[in-house]
Amino acid sequence: MRKTSVMLVAAMLLLSGNIFAKESKETDPSKDLKNQVRQLLDEQFELTSYKKLEASILFTVNKENEIVVLSVYTESDKLERFVKSKLNYHQIRTAGVVQGRRYTIPIKVES
Numbered sequence: 001m002r003k004t005s006v007m008l009v010a011a012m013l014l015l016s017g018n019i020f021a022k023e024s025k026e027t028d029p030s031k032d033l034k035n036q037v038r039q040l041l042d043e044q045f046e047l048t049s050y051k052k053l054e055a056s057i058l059f060t061v062n063k064e065n066e067i068v069v070l071s072v073y074t075e076s077d078k079l080e081r082f083v084k085s086k087l088n089y090h091q092i093r094t095a096g097v098v099q100g101r102r103y104t105i106p107i108k109v110e111s
Contacts, residue, residue, distance in 0.1 A: 032094040034105050037067070040086050041107065053079050053109040059087065061097050066090060070102065079109065 037057070055074035059067050066089045072080040 030097075030103060033061075033092065033097055033103060036092050036094060037087060037105055038107070040090060041083065043086070051110070055079055055083060055107050055109075057083055057087070057105045057107065058102060059105075060102050061092065061099050063099055065092050065094075065097070065099075067092060083107075 037059075053074060053076050055072055055076075057072050058070045060070060062068050067087045069084050069088045072083045074080055074083075
């Protein structure tokens with residue numbers, strides 16, 4: 001009898017947890033942040049000797065909600081300067097971004 005009542009209580013706890021679970025409709029702030037970064041980099045970048053370039057941007061967000069580029073991993077110095085000039089200290093409008101957290105975004109530039 002004791003095992004049955006323990007099993008019944010355990011089953012009720014599991015079911016009540018599912019009933020009270022709230023489905024989150026919030027958007028992922030890192031996705032919104034990535035979209036804003038891509039919009040900022042939407043301007044034309046001239047490919048001179050490359051047909052395709054790839055880069056990985058490592059950045060954080062400071063207290064003023066500004067992007068601070070920590071590094072740009074790419075073969076092209078020109079692309080690195082372009083990314084830093086477009087993103088560094090540009091204010092973003094995304095709620096829920098964790099200040100001080102490091103974000104990485106891969107980008108591709110093709111001709």
